[in-house]
Amino acid sequence: MGKKLLVLGASGNTGQHLVKQALERDHHVTALVRDPAKIEIKHDKLSVEKCDVFNKEEMRPHLENAEVVLSCLGFPLQRKEPVPYYLQVAQVLSETMHEFGKRRVVFMHSWYTHPESRARCRGFFLKNFFLPYVIGQSLNGMRLSEEYLDSTDHLDYTCIQPAHLLDGPVTDKKFILNETDSCIADAAQEINRADVARYMLDVIDDESSYRKIRAIGVGVDVTDKAILTDDNHSYVPNCPIRISRADVARYMLDVIDDEGSYRKIRAMGIEGDDSYMAVIMEQIDEFKKVIFRN
Incomplete structure (x- = not known):
């Protein structure tokens, strides 16, 4: 039987895959967005709601009715300070879900949120410029939210850390996991957003993923390219x-x-x-x- 899912960041590239696949799995989906017009999917089990995810009062009725919360939120890059919004959303969800006794929440973050893992990044430009100077403060913001979630005792959270995101279709590739490092040495450095959505839905009832920060990837395929x-x-x-x-x-x-x-x-x-x-x-x-x- 399908569950009542609350999806944050539903109008984003990964969020739209998540909504589509959740409906295909017979879940009831409430999609929270800033602009409902960005969700073009029509379905009897889909409700699209405009909501400020930083506002507890606006979030309360949605969280009260949800069984599982899934967040695909992403935020603008910053250079000087950790992006604060990942932590702020985690705090709003934690405090408001606690009011209603709700526990299950799944976040999409990224490889390399743990600073030590960045030393193991493959690629000179990526390691020495792109990570520290372009997305570094986004990763630091995600890390702050992970540390906050780990400090709670009332949430069954899972933080999914995918590799670099691509726009390809959903596949049936086997997932490779790592719970001790926020990257995976023997996985491909890219993963389709559709497969990240697939994994997020796969684990909503998986108790082994509760209170885990888990890097995910897929295997590297040999090609027939010249x-x-x-x-x-x-x-x-x-x-x-x-x-x-x-x-x-x-x-x-x-x-x-x-x-x-x-x-x-x-x-x-x-x-x-x-x-x-x-x-x-x-x-x-x-x-x-x-x-x-x-």
């Missing part, structure tokens, strides 16, 4: 910046009898649209937005 190489540079121009370990292993096996690869130092990548420089410039643009904010 391998691009360059024997003259230590990178491949006009090539995606990332390649999966599975495809690296595929290429290593491909060349064991390839005499053309003997005595060569060879850069390699795979075909794709997101060229090396395009990705770098996109990340630099995000970096500049934060550095020059106000």
Whole structure:
């Protein structure tokens, strides 16, 4: 039997996947948004409500009727101080849910909320610029809310920490979990938002996930994309910046009898649209937005 779900951040990219999948699983969904017009889904079991999630009085009637709360909220980046809104929402939910004896809440956060995990980040630019200077204060804000939730004794919370979010479809890939670190070394560095929504719904009744901060990811798939190489540079121009370990292993096996690869130092990548420089410039643009904010 479906549950009464209250979804915060329902109009966002992940939130809309969550609402759609929850309805497909026969749950009753109340979607809280700032602008109801952004929710285009129509369903007998869906109620879309305009609400200020920081206002306890506005939140009370929705929390009183909910069995499970799920938050996909995200907030604007900040440069100098931890983004405060993750903690503020956690406090509003904690205090108001306590009034009604409600316990179950699931949050979507991110990899690398724990500062020590950032040292294990793969990728020079991501580790040394993007994490500390672009999204670092968002991660710090999430971490403050996690520490607050851990200090409560009346919530069965789960903080889901997904890898970098993509807009692909829901899959049936097996999830890889880590409850001791906020990243996963042997998982892909990306995960579809639709799969994050799938996991959030999977755990709403999973008592093993209660009071847990859990990094999630999916396995790395070998592809059939063409391998691009360059024997003259230590990178491949006009090539995606990332390649999966599975495809690296595929290429290593491909060349064991390839005499053309003997005595060569060879850069390699795979075909794709997101060229090396395009990705770098996109990340630099995000970096500049934060550095020059106000």
